[in-house]
Amino acid sequence: MSKKVFTVLLLAVFMLAQFSMASAATVPGTGSITSIPGLANNVSVDIGWSATGMAGPTQNVLLWGKDSNAPAYLPADCHEVATTVGTANASGTYTYMFAGVGNGDVIDFTVTIDSAMCAAATVPAVSDVMDFTTIDGVAPYGFFANPPSLENVANFYDQHVSCNTFELWGVASDRIYTDPDPYSGFDSWNTGSTGSFSSPAPLGPDYSVLSWENTFPATANGNWSFYTNPSDMIGNDWGGNYYWRSAVAVTPDELANCANFTDTAGHDTETQVRYLADLGLIAGNPDGSYGVNSTLTRAEASALFEKANGYTPAMLPVAPPSAACTFSDVSASDWFAGWVWQACADGFMNGLGGGLFGPADLLTRGQIVTIFNNIDVMGGGVAGSFLDGGGTFNTVLNFEWNNWGAGYHLRPAAFSDVPIGAFYTNPVQYAFAVGVADGTSATTFSPDQPVLRGEFAKMLYRALSRV
Incomplete structure (x- = not known):
């Protein structure tokens, strides 16, 4: 090999090494x-x-x-x-x-x-x-509820409805409010059905109450489904559709129209009023109205609650069942006497003190949620009734009221007019948490304000809804 060729090869090897080092x-x-x-x-x-x-x-x-x-x-x-x-x-x-x-x-x-x-x-x-x-790896918490019903089916999610207009509803939050972990905020219920119903927009970034009112078209037939899959802002969801009913065949009684009243059309409690009237739990006035904006007396409330508890007039006591249920303003000749005595005996409604029940007094918003709480604490009454505390039908009142009322609030109540230590403080928190009652504003509950008959019907409908 010549010296010139060797020099060229050596130079090439050096340049290749330099390029390799640089790369x-x-x-x-x-x-x-x-x-x-x-x-x-x-x-x-x-x-x-x-x-x-x-x-x-x-x-x-x-x-x-x-x-x-x-x-x-x-x-x-x-x-x-x-x-x-x-x-x-x-x-x-x-x-x-x-x-x-x-x-x-x-x-x-x-x-x-x-x-x-x-x-x-x-x-x-x-x-x-x-x-x-x-x-944030946790899906929203919550529940959804079917309309009130005594239908005994193997899967109570698959119940039929009483009439063709009904509310499917629920409450969901992206966090349990005692949980310090991060959360992105509630996004959507993601409802669906075999019909053409639309879902309302969520109410806020942290929680949402779903009120999904539906009317079966007159031509509805075959199997129908209603379902939901709540999700949060970053896509966590329940992992699949949860059903109010899953491919349940429509029956003729579901298409029958609900009871109508002259003053309910367009009212925000129309669906609940008509549905409960169809079940026989409430009734209208002789003039054909229901009185959605009228008030309710404590005597009337005792009758309504005990009707939901499965009682008829023939089943009521004819005398005070105990000294604690003996009231000087309730006489055996009063139409409401048996209802008041039964509500007292069941622990649902107590007196006002001084031996008085106050049958003509107007039922307040604080009192009605307290009655709901009393029913929950006492475990309801007649087995198989709408207020069955044994859990035969797992209603919002006998199931979710406890789950979310005991510190795990789906909706935190922060009302300026609900002081700590009032008889209605915890009941207000529980009723609001599970969607049974709303506030009168974002910061007030108005516990001393008389409840209206329409409000009462909506609260009762939701309390008796099956979950």
């Missing part, structure tokens, strides 16, 4: 995170990234993630989001998939620029955190 060197560039949501579900998160000042022949943009409590980033935490050649700037969005994260976990992220792929790249320091997201 393995760390390339210039600065990575950053341009967008990341503060909360993410436990599946994935979309992260915006950018890389600037890159001048090397090949640059790999690497996204690193780790639990904030982890001692170091690991190659397994690295995702290769882009590879560029001779590019000064680059940007994009990458969907980072999670593995093994739990609700409340904080996940740190950083971006590096490297000539190597993840397996051989320089691992960033544990302190190199550009941004983070917090995991």
